[in-house]
Amino acid sequence: MHELSIAQEILSITKASLPSPDAKVISIKVKIGHLSGVLVDSLKFSFEAITAQTEFENVNLEVIEVPIKIRCNECFKESILPEPIFLCPECNSFNVQLLEGRELEILEIEIEDHKEEI
Amino acid sequence: MSIITVERKVLEKNDQIAQKNREKFKSKNLFVMNFVSSPGSGKTSIIEKTIEHSSGKIKIGVIEGDVQTSLDAERVSKFNVPVVQIVTNGGCHLEANLVRDAYQNIENADIEVLIIENVGNLVCPSNYDLGEDIKVVILSTTEGDDKPLKYPAMFRNSSVLIINKIDLVPYVNCNLEEMKKNALSINPNLKIFEISCKTGEGLSDWINWIKKNVDKS
Ligand SMILES: [Zn+2]
Numbered sequence: 376m377h378e379l380s381i382a383q384e385i386l387s388i389t390k391a392s393l394p395s396p397d398a399k400v401i402s403i404k405v406k407i408g409h410l411s412g413v414l415v416d417s418l419k420f421s422f423e424a425i426t427a428q429t430e431f432e433n434v435n436l437e438v439i440e441v442p443i444k445i446r447c448n449e450c451f452k453e454s455i456l457p458e459p460i461f462l463c464p465e466c467n468s469f470n471v472q473l474l475e476g477r478e479l480e481i482l483e484i485e486i487e488d489h490k491e492e493i
Numbered sequence: 494m495s496i497i498t499v500e501r502k503v504l505e506k507n508d509q510i511a512q513k514n515r516e517k518f519k520s521k522n523l524f525v526m527n528f529v530s531s532p533g534s535g536k537t538s539i540i541e542k543t544i545e546h547s548s549g550k551i552k553i554g555v556i557e558g559d560v561q562t563s564l565d566a567e568r569v570s571k572f573n574v575p576v577v578q579i580v581t582n583g584g585c586h587l588e589a590n591l592v593r594d595a596y597q598n599i600e601n602a603d604i605e606v607l608i609i610e611n612v613g614n615l616v617c618p619s620n621y622d623l624g625e626d627i628k629v630v631i632l633s634t635t636e637g638d639d640k641p642l643k644y645p646a647m648f649r650n651s652s653v654l655i656i657n658k659i660d661l662v663p664y665v666n667c668n669l670e671e672m673k674k675n676a677l678s679i680n681p682n683l684k685i686f687e688i689s690c691k692t693g694e695g696l697s698d699w700i701n702w703i704k705k706n707v708d709k710s
């Protein structure tokens with residue numbers, strides 16, 4: 376269950392990125408590659424569990440899933456692989472390089488605007 | 494509403510410590526291997542045999558990662574090599590900071606190779622760089638030959654595959670060729686060793702390969 380420690384890292388980076396400690400977070404956008412070894416459902420579940428009854432309860436963890444993308448070193452075509460079998464679908468070469476799919480990143484945080492006292 | 498752009502890696506803290514570990518290991522001319530596998534594939538036996546068969550040729554130190562007990566470290570310390578235990582208390586993988594702290598205990602030991610035995614698990618350790626030179630993934634012939642396809646991230650990120658317990662091939666339902674083919678479809682650059690800790694088959698090739706890497710580092 377490393378999704379739990381990953382959820383904790385997401386929360387701690389979020390906290391460190393806020394303009395002020397009392398900023399109200401609405402959502403956190405993360406990018407998770409299909410080859411990152413992170414199960415999205417499990418990550419969401421872990422995030423809910425660690426934020427329950429805190430000021431981060433109900434924060435929406437928005438996950439953008441990134442498929443495995445390769446470039447073939449033989450025919451130079453780029454392809455999306457539905458399965459992590461590293462075979463170029465264009466020319467059947469195994470000589471391919473991974474372009475995308477290992478991502479595990481926090482992209483942005485959406486917060487409520489500070490209500491100015493009038 | 495306003496948007497704060499973050500664009501940071503979730504595990505950046507771990508990656509930074511891993512990079513520091515790597516620099517430290519480099520300054521000590523260490524060749525560092527991170528051993529990963531499912532539980533029961535014989536990681537500790539391979540470490541024992543590696544130490545036994547390389548005695549007098551390669552100076553090895555070991556960091557043992559375990560979920561709970563220190564049994565593995567006790568097994569390895571019988572061979573009179575520097576060994577440190579990390580107990581993760583339920584944690585399913587080692588992290589770079591744990592390795593940094595453990596290494597301090599053997600920092601002054603006279604070694605050329607550091608073997609880090611990760612926790613038995615083929616999923617999580619693939620995300621956590623420890624500062625190693627290479628990951629060595631271990632499969633045994635008692636596991637399914639489709640295992641590489643089920644854990645692609647680990648096989649993609651490893652440089653070496655050791656297939657253990659090849660003495661059992663006649664008795665178990667394992668298609669060795671299929672296992673290798675599956676592993677190479679995930680990672681065509683994998684260097685594969687077939688080993689039996691019981692009969693000693695394949696061990697000398699493996700030891701020679703380590704020796705070659707020690708001489709390079
Ligand atoms: Zn191609």
